[in-house]
Amino acid sequence: MKAAVVTFPGSNGDFDLREAVQWVGGEAHIVWHRERGGLKNYDAVLLPGGFSYGDYLRAGAIASLSPIMEDVVAFAKAGGPVLGICNGFQTLCEARLLPGALIRNEQLRFEGRDIRVRVERNDTVFTTDYRQAQVLAIPIAHGEGNYEADKATLERLEGDGRVVFRYVDARGEPTEESNPNGAWHNIAGIINEAGNVLGMMPHPERAMEQILGSTDGAALFTSLVSSLVESA
Amino acid sequence: MTPELVADHGLSPDEYERVRRILERDPTLTELGVFSAMWSEHCGYKNSRRLLRLLPTEAPWVIQGPGENAGVIDVGDGWALAFKIESHNHPSAVEPYQGAATGVGGILRDIFTMGARPVAVLDSLRFGDLDDARVRYLFGGVVSGVGDYGNCVGIPNIGGEVVFDRGYEGNPIVNAMCLGLLRKEELITASATGVGNALMTVGARTGRDGIHGATFASEELSEGSDESSRPQVQVGDPFTEKLLLEASLELIKSGAITGIQDMGAAGITSSASEMAGRAGNGVELEMTSVPTRERGMTPYEILLSESQERMLVVAEKGREGEVKAILAKWELEAVEIGHVTDDGRFRVVENGVLVADIPVLPLTQGCPTYEREGVESEDIVRLRHTDLSEHLIPEGDLTKTFLLLLGSPNIASKRWVYRQYDTTIRTATAVRPGGDAGVIRIRGTTRAVAATTDCNGRFVYLEPRRGAMIAVAEAARNLACVGALPTAITNNLNFGNPLKPHIYYQLREAVLGMAAACEAFETPVTGGNVSLYNETDGRAIYPTPVIGMVGVIEDVSTITRHAFTASGDDIILLGTNTEELGGSEYLYVTADLVAGAPPAVDLDAERSLQGAVLAMTRARVLHSAHDCSDGGLVCTLAECALGDGESPLGVRVKLDDDVRPVGVLFGEAQGRIVVSCDPAHSEEVLRIAALHEVPAQKIGKVTAAAEGFSIALRAASVSASVAAMCDAYFGALPRLMDTPAREI
Numbered sequence: 017m018k019a020a021v022v023t024f025p026g027s028n029g030d031f032d033l034r035e036a037v038q039w040v041g042g043e044a045h046i047v048w049h050r051e052r053g054g055l056k057n058y059d060a061v062l063l064p065g066g067f068s069y070g071d072y073l074r075a076g077a078i079a080s081l082s083p084i085m086e087d088v089v090a091f092a093k094a095g096g097p098v099l100g101i102c103n104g105f106q107t108l109c110e111a112r113l114l115p116g117a118l119i120r121n122e123q124l125r126f127e128g129r130d131i132r133v134r135v136e137r138n139d140t141v142f143t144t145d146y147r148q149a150q151v152l153a154i155p156i157a158h159g160e161g162n163y164e165a166d167k168a169t170l171e172r173l174e175g176d177g178r179v180v181f182r183y184v185d186a187r188g189e190p191t192e193e194s195n196p197n198g199a200w201h202n203i204a205g206i207i208n209e210a211g212n213v214l215g216m217m218p219h220p221e222r223a224m225e226q227i228l229g230s231t232d233g234a235a236l237f238t239s240l241v242s243s244l245v246e247s248a
Numbered sequence: 249m250t251p252e253l254v255a256d257h258g259l260s261p262d263e264y265e266r267v268r269r270i271l272e273r274d275p276t277l278t279e280l281g282v283f284s285a286m287w288s289e290h291c292g293y294k295n296s297r298r299l300l301r302l303l304p305t306e307a308p309w310v311i312q313g314p315g316e317n318a319g320v321i322d323v324g325d326g327w328a329l330a331f332k333i334e335s336h337n338h339p340s341a342v343e344p345y346q347g348a349a350t351g352v353g354g355i356l357r358d359i360f361t362m363g364a365r366p367v368a369v370l371d372s373l374r375f376g377d378l379d380d381a382r383v384r385y386l387f388g389g390v391v392s393g394v395g396d397y398g399n400c401v402g403i404p405n406i407g408g409e410v411v412f413d414r415g416y417e418g419n420p421i422v423n424a425m426c427l428g429l430l431r432k433e434e435l436i437t438a439s440a441t442g443v444g445n446a447l448m449t450v451g452a453r454t455g456r457d458g459i460h461g462a463t464f465a466s467e468e469l470s471e472g473s474d475e476s477s478r479p480q481v482q483v484g485d486p487f488t489e490k491l492l493l494e495a496s497l498e499l500i501k502s503g504a505i506t507g508i509q510d511m512g513a514a515g516i517t518s519s520a521s522e523m524a525g526r527a528g529n530g531v532e533l534e535m536t537s538v539p540t541r542e543r544g545m546t547p548y549e550i551l552l553s554e555s556q557e558r559m560l561v562v563a564e565k566g567r568e569g570e571v572k573a574i575l576a577k578w579e580l581e582a583v584e585i586g587h588v589t590d591d592g593r594f595r596v597v598e599n600g601v602l603v604a605d606i607p608v609l610p611l612t613q614g615c616p617t618y619e620r621e622g623v624e625s626e627d628i629v630r631l632r633h634t635d636l637s638e639h640l641i642p643e644g645d646l647t648k649t650f651l652l653l654l655g656s657p658n659i660a661s662k663r664w665v666y667r668q669y670d671t672t673i674r675t676a677t678a679v680r681p682g683g684d685a686g687v688i689r690i691r692g693t694t695r696a697v698a699a700t701t702d703c704n705g706r707f708v709y710l711e712p713r714r715g716a717m718i719a720v721a722e723a724a725r726n727l728a729c730v731g732a733l734p735t736a737i738t739n740n741l742n743f744g745n746p747l748k749p750h751i752y753y754q755l756r757e758a759v760l761g762m763a764a765a766c767e768a769f770e771t772p773v774t775g776g777n778v779s780l781y782n783e784t785d786g787r788a789i790y791p792t793p794v795i796g797m798v799g800v801i802e803d804v805s806t807i808t809r810h811a812f813t814a815s816g817d818d819i820i821l822l823g824t825n826t827e828e829l830g831g832s833e834y835l836y837v838t839a840d841l842v843a844g845a846p847p848a849v850d851l852d853a854e855r856s857l858q859g860a861v862l863a864m865t866r867a868r869v870l871h872s873a874h875d876c877s878d879g880g881l882v883c884t885l886a887e888c889a890l891g892d893g894e895s896p897l898g899v900r901v902k903l904d905d906d907v908r909p910v911g912v913l914f915g916e917a918q919g920r921i922v923v924s925c926d927p928a929h930s931e932e933v934l935r936i937a938a939l940h941e942v943p944a945q946k947i948g949k950v951t952a953a954a955e956g957f958s959i960a961l962r963a964a965s966v967s968a969s970v971a972a973m974c975d976a977y978f979g980a981l982p983r984l985m986d987t988p989a990r991e992i
Contacts, residue, residue, distance in 0.1 A: 028402025
């Protein structure tokens with residue numbers, strides 16, 4: 017499995033994402049946003065966290081207009097798996113590959129800590145190595161992770177089972193206290209209709225080793241690698 | 249040139265005479281500005297340089313000592329660690345968000361200009377009491393400034409300190425420390441070698457912000473500083489910084505440059521002249537070549553601008569195009585603004601017309617240095633000799649006092665602060681903020697580096713020499729607690745106006761204390777920063793020599809954390825309880841008093857204690873280790889029990905010391921560490937302690953949270969529920985900061 021980590025000016029989670037893929041035995045390369053046309057040589061496209069273009073406009077808004085996003089959209093339309101984490105999720109929403117938007121955290125502050133999410137779907141290419149309803153401890157680190165969408169979109173997301181990760185407490189319940197940013201329905205990650213584009217605010221790539229606090233993120237990358245090895 | 253103009257530039261009549269002798273004529277206005285900046289306290293260390301020479305700076309593992317952008321030490325396996333601390337006190341007092349943000353930006357640049365990739369930031373912050381609305385504004389602004397900048401660039405924050413005391417009202421202390429890793433062979437320095445090589449500015453353009461920031465930082469603040477000084481505060485752009493970081497590291501790897509320096513304080517002037525000075529060369533700069541943000545900037549303004557996110561590099565002759573190409577990839581500019589000369593002069597021209605012509609070495613090295621008169625203030629002598637015996641008699645319920653202390657902003661959890669920081673980016677943070685020290689593992693090795701910042705300003709205020717020793721000792725204890733061998737320090741000397749004899753006394757005594765402790769612990773000083781004139785309307789801050797100490801962990805599997813981990817574990821106290829209450833948080837909280845002598849410190853005993861704890865971590869017999877400091881033993885035990893709040897535990901302790909209860913519980917005696925271990929390992933822990941001649945006693949057990957927190961003394965006891973402790977400890981800062989002002 018060979019993954020492209022697309023780096024925009026201001027991305028800063030690119031190294032971590034590359035390391036995570038390599039940690040589970042995959043291959044990953046950092047692709048600078050000006051390098052057009054190369055994504056077709058990869059099995060998966062990953063958009064890392066960070067502050068693309070400083071996030072001086074809306075988070076991810078400028079990155080979504082970067083020419084390489086045309087390649088990302090084409091890759092996604094062709095069914096290739098695309099994962100956006102944090103700023104990557106914001107960029108996917110701005111690029112309309114995922115519905116809704118990520119607005120400022122309810123408390124109007126950056127929030128960096130471990131939270132818990134529940135795996136709502138373990139039948140996506142990104143989550144097969146998790147148990148259904150498994151509760152994961154994973155770091156978040158964002159100022160704009162408050163997921164918002166109109167009522168119809170939310171109903172569709174829930175109705176179609178496209179919420180993949182939801183903020184929960186230690187017992188696995190999506191309570192108000194366990195919601196770190198005010199996201200509607202405690203949404204932490206969603207997938208597109210076709211099931212190949214996942215966006216999530218938490219950082220599974222930072223939860224790969226016990227010495228860093230948690231290994232709960234690793235299964236996301238093993239899921240992705242094994243599903244791509246199988247399909248190849 | 250009028251005397252007023254000279255005075256406005258912060259130069260004394262004698263210093264001005266010296267300038268005239270160096271130039272053998274009157275300076276031009278531009279030259280006066282250049283001297284003013286380079287001979288400011290901030291750049292020239294005129295009142296501190298003689299004292300700084302007293303500090304030990306050498307050890308076999310020191311690769312780069314003081315005098316460069318940052319110190320560098322060998323941390324093994326071919327890796328080197330660059331690290332430094334720097335203050336941004338004055339800007340933060342005026343504009344907390346930008347002041348703090350640019351402080352982080354500056355220290356990051358000091359690290360990556362050594363060829364090191366920044367891997368961690370720490371912040372050491374001090375404010376007045378939080379019941380003041382302006383203090384809350386400063387605190388909130390500084391924390392978000394530190395956070396937003398580091399978060400955006402993508403450097404984890406791994407620790408630091410936050411202190412609240414009226415001694416810092418009006419003059420907050422904002423010190424930022426950065427650590428960077430590099431392969432030893434990648435080290436690059438800031439010198440302008442190679443006559444004919446091009447000088448190029450890279451990064452952001454030069455604007456009119458921060459002009460004379462260095463001189464501003466070397467003055468006292470006053471009532472009116474707020475508004476009129478705003479233009480001297482720079483504005484940070486972390487996005488550009490991130491690009492500049494990547495571009496600089498790529499530049500250094502390419503070999504196309506021979507030297508690089510941040511344009512920090514005094515901007516182009518200091519970077520160009522210092523780089524020339526280190527190489528024994530000269531430079532010639534063409535002002536019209538400098539890319540500016542606005543039209544019509546004079547050479548004076550260009551030379552002294554402190555616009556952020558700029559660097560000066562020396563490009564190998566013929567490789568200027570390569571430099572430009574690398575910068576262009578990162579969507580930044582690189583522009584030739586001059587070249588290296590062989591005549592040892594700092595020469596500035598505008599359209600070819602000479603506007604400044606100064607010999608480099610007198611400018612960079614010739615700043616007059618002073619040894620001032622130092623006399624201890626009698627008020628402080630009296631304070632130190634305050635009889636504290638009445639405070640050893642408890643007033644009211646000890647449990648209530650304990651909870652009051654636990655909820656004091658100085659002791660309460662700083663979660664409210666570090667949750668605004670990204671602590672996990674770069675996937676190397678093995679110990680996050682909230683413990684004794686932060687730890688960053690070195691990928692591809694079994695090693696890690698640890699760092700902490702420490703200083704108890706009250707102790708230094710009451711007795712500067714002892715207080716500074718305590719600061720170094722506490723830092724070393726903190727490192728030992730996570731399993732790191734203390735290796736070197738960077739220091740940030742935050743003091744008042746050194747022209748006042750009682751302030752100079754504090755400065756000299758603190759440096760002497762620091763020197764003694766650094767000698768004893770073999771932790772040389774590899775650099776740092778001096779911030780004087782921290783006064784508002786004539787009132788000085790507590791003398792605050794912040795110690796930023798780094799240590800090395802050879803095997804990450806020996807890393808130890810501060811929180812208890814398992815019910816049933818034994819709790820062992822290393823060190824001895826005393827009745828010392830001087831300068832304690834207990835006195836501040838219960839009696840609104842900063843008085844008495846700081847606790848005694850025995851450097852040999854401290855060294856043995858560090859050795860004992862390190863031996864225990866290496867033998868893997870500990871489940872936790874935590875330094876005993878603010879709030880005394882009872883607060884230390886509470887911190888061990890509560891951890892980060894995720895899985896708090898209970899404590900059942902019995903103390904049989906022949907010391908009065910208030911002393912045992914709340915005294916801040918030095919040289920103590922609380923450890924916990926599996927009962928099967930207790931004997932080994934006690935044996936290692938004995939081997940190092942460290943007093944040790946089993947004092948109790950870790951219990952389930954439901955069993956509560958209880959400490960029994962000979963004639964008193966403290967007993968609280970874990971829920972009440974969590975509420976006090978974790979709730980304090982959110983209650984103060986997130987509640988609308990009128991409700992407090």
